[in-house]
Amino acid sequence: xxxxxxxxxxxxxxxxxxxxxxxxxxxxxxxxxxxxxxxxxxxxxxxxxxxxxxxxxxxxxxxxxxxxxxxxxxxxxxxxxxxxxxxxxxxxxxxxxxxxxxxxxxxxxxxxxxxxxxxxxxxxxxxxxxxxxxxxxxxxxxxxxxxxxxxxxxxxxxxxxxxxxxxxxxxxxxxxxxxxxxxxxxxxxxxxxxxxxxxxxxxxx
Numbered sequence: 001x002x003x004x005x006x007x008x009x010x011x012x013x014x015x016x017x018x019x020x021x022x023x024x025x026x027x028x029x030x031x032x033x034x035x036x037x038x039x040x041x042x043x044x045x046x047x048x049x050x051x052x053x054x055x056x057x058x059x060x061x062x063x064x065x066x067x068x069x070x071x072x073x074x075x076x077x078x079x080x081x082x083x084x085x086x087x088x089x090x091x092x093x094x095x096x097x098x099x100x101x102x103x104x105x106x107x108x109x110x111x112x113x114x115x116x117x118x119x120x121x122x123x124x125x126x127x128x129x130x131x132x133x134x135x136x137x138x139x140x141x142x143x144x145x146x147x148x149x150x151x152x153x154x155x156x157x158x159x160x161x162x163x164x165x166x167x168x169x170x171x172x173x174x175x176x177x178x179x180x181x182x183x184x185x186x187x188x189x190x191x192x193x194x195x196x197x198x199x200x201x202x203x204x205x
Contacts, residue, residue, distance in 0.1 A: 001032055004086035005039040008104035009094045009140075012043065017140035020174050020191045021092035024136055027199045028088060038082060042103040047075070049102075050109040058113070079110045080117060088134050089166070095141035095153045108160055117164050128165025135161055135169045136198065138191070142178030170198050 005025055009015035029035050048054075057069035058076070065073065083089065093100050111117055111130075118128050137157055145151045154171060161169050174191035176183035 001035045001087045002085050003028065003035050003037045003088040003090065004082055005037060006089070006091045006104070006107065007039065007041045008043055008092060008101045008107070010043045010101065010103070011094075015043070015092075015094060015140070016174055016177050016188065017092040017094040017138055020140060020172065020188065020195075021090055021138040023192065024138060024172065024195050024199075025090055027195055028090070028136075028202075031199050031202045032088075035088070038086075040079075040082065040107075042101075042107055046103050047079075047106045047110060048072075049106050076110050076113070079107065080113065083111055083117075083130060083133075086133060089136070091135065091137045091157070093137055093139050093153060093157065095139055095145070098145065098150050099152045100156065112160070112164060126163060128163055128167075131165040133166050133168065135166045136172060137161075137169060138172045138174070140174040140177060140191075142176075144175045144179070146173045146175055172198065 003025065005021065007015075007018055007021065009017050011018075025037065029037065053068070054072050054076070057065060057072040060069055062070075062073075091104070093104055114120070117130050118126055120126050137154075139146075139153055141153075146154065154173075158169060158171075161167070172191055172194040174187045176187040178184070
């Protein structure tokens with residue numbers, strides 16, 4: 001079993017999404033011994049934004065690519081290979097201004113590639129190719145917006161992950177983290193309770 005952990009906070013060790021995601025990863029590793037864990041920290045090592053040069057590199061035949069184009073394609077291929085090989089995916093997604101960080105959006109732009117991670121059928125309907133994975137998304141936010149029109153992070157991630165074929169997704173939310181010490185503590189405790197529920201589902205009957 002392989003687990004891919006995607007960290008996307010810009011706050012490093014001060015990140016609450018990182019804290020909760022690490023708690024989840026530790027619990028999952030205990031529940032499923034022998035798991036191989038690979039972490040990609042988009043906050044510590046941001047990916048270059050996808051631009052015209054990136055798209056041009058993908059559409060240039062391999063033998064005609066410049067060294068820079070070859071580097072861009074190799075990076076994209078590496079990111080896709082990581083998630084293809086993963087049985088479990090944990091995404092730590094802090095909520096910035098009601099949505100996900102630019103670093104995480106850029107990562108998604110890299111892995112969403114027509115003909116590789118999704119394709120369109122003869123009827124024009126898309127079909128995701130990253131199937132057979134259990135995905136856990138940890139969100140952390142200063143206020144309380146889950147379930148409201150302001151919660152664009154959850155709706156976007158649900159849509160794009162499903163589009164890519166990852167439709168078995170569990171969300172773990174830590175809310176109210178900037179609403180005072182008591183609210184922050186309650187938000188983190190609630191997130192730990194959600195972890196307990198999801199990890200408990202893995203326990204043998």
